[in-house]
Amino acid sequence: MSTPPSSEHDNQKQSPLSSEFLATVSHGPGVYQMLGKKQVLYVGKARDLRKRLAQYAHYKGAPHSKTAVMLSHVQRVETILTTTEKEALILEASLIKQHRPRYNVILRDDKNYPMIKVTVREDWPRVIVTRKRLRDGNRYFGPYSSTTAMRATLALLYNQFPLRRCKTLRERERPCLNYQMGRCLAPCAGKVTRPEYQQMVAAVLLILEGRVDKVIKELQAKMEQAAGDLAFEKAALYRDQIKGLSTTIEHQAIVANHYMDQDVFGIHRQDAAVGIAMLFIRGGMITGAQNFFLADPIGEDDSLLAQTILQYYSPQRQPPRELLLPFDLEDHELIGERLAELREGPVSLLTPQRGKRMQLMQMAAANAAQIFSEKAKKEQSWKTLSASLIAKLRLMNQPETIECLDISNLLGKQAVGSLVCFVHGEKAAKLYRHYRIRSQDTPDDYAMMREVLDRRMSKGVEEDRLPDMLLIDGGKGQLQVAYDVLARYDLLGRIDLVSIAKEKADEGEKLFKPGRKNPILLPAHSPVLLYLMRIRDESHRFGITFHRKLRGKEQLTSKLDAIEGIGPKRKKVLLKHMGSLKRITEAGVEELAQAPGIGPELAKHIFSQLHPEDT
Numbered sequence: 058m059s060t061p062p063s064s065e066h067d068n069q070k071q072s073p074l075s076s077e078f079l080a081t082v083s084h085g086p087g088v089y090q091m092l093g094k095k096q097v098l099y100v101g102k103a104r105d106l107r108k109r110l111a112q113y114a115h116y117k118g119a120p121h122s123k124t125a126v127m128l129s130h131v132q133r134v135e136t137i138l139t140t141t142e143k144e145a146l147i148l149e150a151s152l153i154k155q156h157r158p159r160y161n162v163i164l165r166d167d168k169n170y171p172m173i174k175v176t177v178r179e180d181w182p183r184v185i186v187t188r189k190r191l192r193d194g195n196r197y198f199g200p201y202s203s204t205t206a207m208r209a210t211l212a213l214l215y216n217q218f219p220l221r222r223c224k225t226l227r228e229r230e231r232p233c234l235n236y237q238m239g240r241c242l243a244p245c246a247g248k249v250t251r252p253e254y255q256q257m258v259a260a261v262l263l264i265l266e267g268r269v270d271k272v273i274k275e276l277q278a279k280m281e282q283a284a285g286d287l288a289f290e291k292a293a294l295y296r297d298q299i300k301g302l303s304t305t306i307e308h309q310a311i312v313a314n315h316y317m318d319q320d321v322f323g324i325h326r327q328d329a330a331v332g333i334a335m336l337f338i339r340g341g342m343i344t345g346a347q348n349f350f351l352a353d354p355i356g357e358d359d360s361l362l363a364q365t366i367l368q369y370y371s372p373q374r375q376p377p378r379e380l381l382l383p384f385d386l387e388d389h390e391l392i393g394e395r396l397a398e399l400r401e402g403p404v405s406l407l408t409p410q411r412g413k414r415m416q417l418m419q420m421a422a423a424n425a426a427q428i429f430s431e432k433a434k435k436e437q438s439w440k441t442l443s444a445s446l447i448a449k450l451r452l453m454n455q456p457e458t459i460e461c462l463d464i465s466n467l468l469g470k471q472a473v474g475s476l477v478c479f480v481h482g483e484k485a486a487k488l489y490r491h492y493r494i495r496s497q498d499t500p501d502d503y504a505m506m507r508e509v510l511d512r513r514m515s516k517g518v519e520e521d522r523l524p525d526m527l528l529i530d531g532g533k534g535q536l537q538v539a540y541d542v543l544a545r546y547d548l549l550g551r552i553d554l555v556s557i558a559k560e561k562a563d564e565g566e567k568l569f570k571p572g573r574k575n576p577i578l579l580p581a582h583s584p585v586l587l588y589l590m591r592i593r594d595e596s597h598r599f600g601i602t603f604h605r606k607l608r609g610k611e612q613l614t615s616k617l618d619a620i621e622g623i624g625p626k627r628k629k630v631l632l633k634h635m636g637s638l639k640r641i642t643e644a645g646v647e648e649l650a651q652a653p654g655i656g657p658e659l660a661k662h663i664f665s666q667l668h669p670e671d672t
Contacts, residue, residue: 073133074114082107086145087138088152097156098127099355102149110134123329123353127160143391148366160355171207172199175262178252181221181244182258184214190375192401198265200337200374201344215240217298218257225332231343245341246261268339273299317341317375321422324362325429327481329353332428333365336421339377348428359386366392370399375595379405381414383422413421439482442584446526449585450570450577454525456468457481462513462539463596464494464505474509476598478524489599502531503538511540518546529556530593533569540571557593560566566590630654630664642667 072078087106091099097445118125139145153161173189175196190197201207215222219240223233232243242249242257263272280295295499319338322330331351337344354361363386370376376396385408386392395592396404410417446456459479464472492509506529517523529539536556541551549571558567558576566586567576579586623631634652636639640647648659 064645072114073131074110074115074128076400078112078134079107079111082110082136083138084108085138086140086142087136088145088148089137090135090152090156091127091158091160092133092135093130094132097152097158098130098154099158099160099204100149100152102142102145102277106136106138106146110136123160127355138557142388143394146367146388146391146395153364153469153662155367162351162354162356162361162368164349164365164368170200170347171204172197173207173265174198174213174230175265177258177262181226181254182219184211184261186211189373196262196265198339199344206282207344210265214261214469220261221245221255221259241488265340267342270558291406317379319379319381319417320377321381321417321421322362322366322383322670323418323423324358324383325422325425325427326358327429331358331361332425333362334428335369336417336422336424340418346424348424350428350432359384362386363388363392367395370396372399376404378403379407381421382406382408383418384408429541435482442482442588445585447586449579449583450553450555450568452526453550456483456526456553458524459526459528459592460488460513460524461530461592461596462506462509463593463600464502464509465600472505473600474505475596476509476513477592477596477599479595482588484595506531506535506538507542511545514542514546514548518548522546523552526553526555528589529554530596531556532558532567536569537570555589557589620663623663627654645649 080476084105084107086102086104088100088102089106089110090097091101099110113124116124116128126249137148141146153163157163163222171188172190174185175198176185178194187197199207201210213543214220219235219242221241221244222235223245226245226483229245232246232248233241235241236243236246236248242254244254245518260272260275263269276295276299280292280299283289283292283295304343317338318340321336321338323334323336325334326332329352329518331354333349333351335347335349337346339489349365351361356364362382362384366380366386375566376399378400386406393404393406396406407414409418431574443456457480461477461479463475463604465475467640472494474492474494476490476492478485480488490513493506494508514523527539529535533556536554539554539556540549543552543554554571556569558569565581566589567578568586568589569576631641631649631652632638635644635648642662646657646660646664649663650657655663
């Protein structure tokens with residue numbers, strides 16, 4: 058390992074942060090990138106680039122600190138000048154997302170949580186689920202980190218306020234089955250007036266805004282009016298709606314009465330690690346939470362929180378009206394301006410000191426501290442399980458990384474190898490791989506497995522990225538194939554090899570190891586066996602899903618693509634008009650001719666090629 062650039066160095070290699078280099082750096086705002094041999098190590102911004110880089114050049118921290126270790130790997134430094142600090146802020150966030158540098162704050166869970174969308178721009182609005190917030194004039198509620206809570210809300214809305222669910226509204230003489238079941242008001246058949254429907258939409262919006270009490274008061278007034286008019290069926294309907302809404306209120310965590318949307322941030326540092334927690338407050342109610350664990354990040358707490366905020370929000374994941382923070386940020390105004398651009402409206406960054414907002418801050422801080430408690434429990438659980446794996450299977454290595462291979466094929470067709478990876482007992486989905494079988498088109502599982510393992514080990518040796526343990530789905534035959542491949546790459550002393558054979562009758566699952574005649578039989582409730590079965594089942598799921606996709610694609614293309622005169626555009630039109638390949642093959646000439654751009658002559662041509670036996 059080379060020494061940090063700030064330390065004494067031999068004359069054969071000039072420091073990437075030498076005084077000569079610093080003299081060429083501007084004093085203006087911009088972004089700097091610390092680069093290693095092949096990758097970007099760190100991206101940062103500064104209002105004065107030369108001053109910031111000079112701080113790194115004269116860094117005097119402990120040699121084992123994260124910053125010193127990072128600097129020891131820096132080969133060169135690149136700078137990008139910007140006109141303003143705000144441009145530097147935006148460019149920094151963009152480069153971090155693009156390169157995902159090793160020493161920056163990287164949010165591992167960057168998925169978009171689902172939201173509830175009310176299509177108020179439609180004549181007859183619907184309530185649907187979406188993961189994208191568009192600037193289309195419709196109303197969005199969420200995000201919901203708990204899909205269970207969101208589904209419960211949707212179930213309430215669908216049951217108590219039966220708005221239409223169909224994507225396209227066409228006039229019908231008779232309403233569909235949803236109307237008969239009381240699940241739709243059937244605007245398509247004229248069973249409801251526009252004012253009545255809009256009243257129900259308004260009630261749905263109030264519920265999603267958290268104003269359930271107001272809806273209940275309105276329903277109570279309508280129930281009393283209906284009872285006074287002797288319309289007892291209508292009164293009973295209002296009574297059931299009130300009962301359902303009252304039950305919902307009992308389970309909602311109402312934390313504020315201002316009905317405002319807020320995101321609340323909490324941060325907790327323990328040694329070098331940092332935990333950041335977010336609470337989503339929508340309409341005064343907690344709709345979910347999200348946590349991030351940063352193992353050993355570079356930077357002070359305010360810098361880490363700023364990076365987290367800038368990475369988390371985007372045009373697809375807009376910030377709410379108000380962010381509650383545990384402390385002021387250095388670039389408070391710049392970050393506020395950037396968030397306002399993303400929201401296309403004002404965003405307040407508040408640091409509360411008292412009152413209800415302060416209680417929310419305390420709740421977020423407690424959630425951030427809880428991250429470490431949960432992580433400690435997971436680490437202890439994995440420590441116990443890994444010790445059991447070593448003892449029960451007599452492993453040579455700590456099984457920190459386990460990979461499992463599964464082969465999926467149908468009589469040798471669409472054959473794929475699927476490799477899943479578990480790290481410290483958890484799925485590492487980013488390390489999953491699919492392998493299209495190249496050398497076999499006949500059902501020879503051994504040859505397919507040999508090909509996939511050969512490709513995996515060849516690349517693993519080249520990149521120095523190998524598992525501690527390889528789990529093979531199968532018995533002694535599959536195990537021998539894997540043994541031969543590992544032996545060819547001289548990896549038998551580097552990788553533990555185990556195979557798991559499916560249960561037959563009452564024999565239970567069997568585990569095999571090289572050089573052992575009899576299988577290892579573990580009790581059905583053994584944590585070791587259950588863990589290995591979980592890995593094996595995950596490889597099945599991953600492989601079968603991809604195999605079905607390939608099989609469906611071939612079935613789709615084999616018929617339509619073989620028809621002369623049908624290109625990609627017409628194929629797309631046919632599928633969109635008819636709905637599926639099955640309906641296309643079952644359709645007659647007249648029905649095919651109704652598709653846009655087809656016509657009678659082409660319809661006859663398509664039918665004759667799909668049904669040569671009938672022509």
